[in-house]
Amino acid sequence: MKVIWNNQLVERDTVVIDMEDRGYQFADGLYEVIRAYNGTFFTLDEHIDRLFKGAEKIDLILPFTKPELKNLLHELIKVNQLSTGNVYLQVTRGIASPRNHGYPDLAVTAPVVTATTxxxxxxxEKMEKGITAITLPDTRWLHCDIKSISLLGNIMAKxxxxxxxxxxxxxxxxxxxxECSSSNLSIIKDxxxxxxxDxxxxxxxxxxxxxxxxxxxxxxxVREEVFxxxxxxxxxxxFASSTTMEAMPVIEIDGVPIGNGQCGPVVKRLQELYTSAVEAQCGKIN
Ligand SMILES: Cc1ncc(COP(=O)(O)O)c(C=O)c1O
Structure with missing residues (x-):
């Protein structure tokens, strides 16, 4: 299997990540999970735009332009013959030694990029049956808009x-x-x-x-309001939503069924509409 390592495609087992990479030491980096259907990316531009916006927020200068990154990602899914699946892309601020909280000098530290399929x-089956959930205080930080690789709060909640x-x-x-530990959450009322x-x-x-x-x-x-x-x-x-789950009915919360404990008509309709949106970009899916 090939992976992206910086600006090239290499065999997975040739990648070497330095122990003083700031991603490893500080979780100083960003990621994206991008889905492909039938060998074609869905909403690739939106994912790339979010990555670039996140990079701007943390003063991380990405080592590629949007078209360069897109080309590399297209090459990756082609060479790995990814049909329906995910690309996990990660960018860290790179290797800086000795360890120091301050951002390193851009002239000496290059970001480290990796991506796998x-x-x-x-x-x-899950989209039809739905998932169960609990409620918890949101103990995460106040920059949840940044898709940071620092996910301790999220994984503790999961x-x-x-x-x-x-x-x-x-x-x-x-x-x-x-929201949820790894998805957004929406409700339907009347x-x-x-x-x-956002x-x-x-x-x-x-x-x-x-x-x-x-x-x-x-x-x-649609009302984008706090509830x-x-x-x-x-x-x-x-329903919860994410790149990998699409529109996922939540049928039970804290042990109590929502509605009749099954996927409701509006979420079912949203699933159909989402499928159509995917098909408009990627062709017929099942
Ligand atoms: C905390 C959190 N919120 C929301 C989402 C959904 O984002 P997207 O629909 O872009 O996958 C994710 C996805 O990983 C997430 O981790």
């Missing part, structure tokens, strides 16, 4: 869900729902879709962006 089919045999943790700040507005408290998910766009176009009212834990639990339907 994984074949992952759509989990249609682990709490797994310890209870549940799939996902829904996070809240003083009773206001933000036919209206509510989702936390800002520093959530990741501006690309899947959410697509879903809100297709929802509006289909005449489903509370009480509203969450009284919702008619709840």
């Amino acid at each position: 994984t074949n992952v089919p759509r989990d249609k 682990h709490e869900a797994h310890k209870l045999g549940k799939d996902e943790s829904i996070l809240h700040r003083e009773g206001n729902v933000t 036919g209206v879709l509510y989702s936390h507005p 800002g520093n408290l959530i990741l501006p998910g690309i899947t959410k962006l697509v879903l809100l766009k297709v929802a509006r176009k289909a005449g489903i009212p 509370t834990l009480e509203q969450l639990k009284e919702a008619d339907e709840v």
Whole structure:
């Protein structure tokens, strides 16, 4: 299997990551998970734009232009014959020795880029049946809009869900729902879709962006507003969204079923609309 290492494609086992890479020492880096269907990227531009915006926010000068990165990613999925699956792309600020909190001099430290591919089919069974979740205080930092590789807060929250045999943790700040440990969260109440507005408290998910766009176009009212834990639990339907999960019904929260405990009609419609959006870019999927 080939991977991207800096500006080239190399065999996976030839990659060497330095122990003084700032990604390793400080989690000083960014990542993206980009999905391909039928060997074609979906929303590649949106992912690349988010990466560049994140880099700007942390004064990380990326070692490529957007077209250069896109070319490399296209080459990667072609050479690995990725049909339906994910590309994991990571950029760190690079190697700096001795370890020092301050950003290193750009003239001596080049960012380190890696990317891998994984074949992952759509989990249609889960999309039909839905997932279970717990609620937890959002103990993460206040830069959740940056897709940082520093994910301890997220993985601790995910682990709490797994310890209870549940799939996902829904996070809240003083009773206001933000997002989940690895996905955005939206609710449906009386036919209206509510989702936390973008800002520093959530990741501006690309899947959410697509879903809100297709929802509006289909005449489903959308309100990008904060909603509370009480509203969450009284919702008619709840769904999580991410590149890998697409629109995923949440059918049980803290042990209590949402609605009748099954994927509801609006989420089902959103799944169909999302599939159409994918098919418009990538061709027929199943
Ligand atoms: C914390 C968090 N929020 C939201 C998302 C969804 O983002 P996207 O739809 O761009 O995959 C993710 C995806 O990994 C995430 O980790």
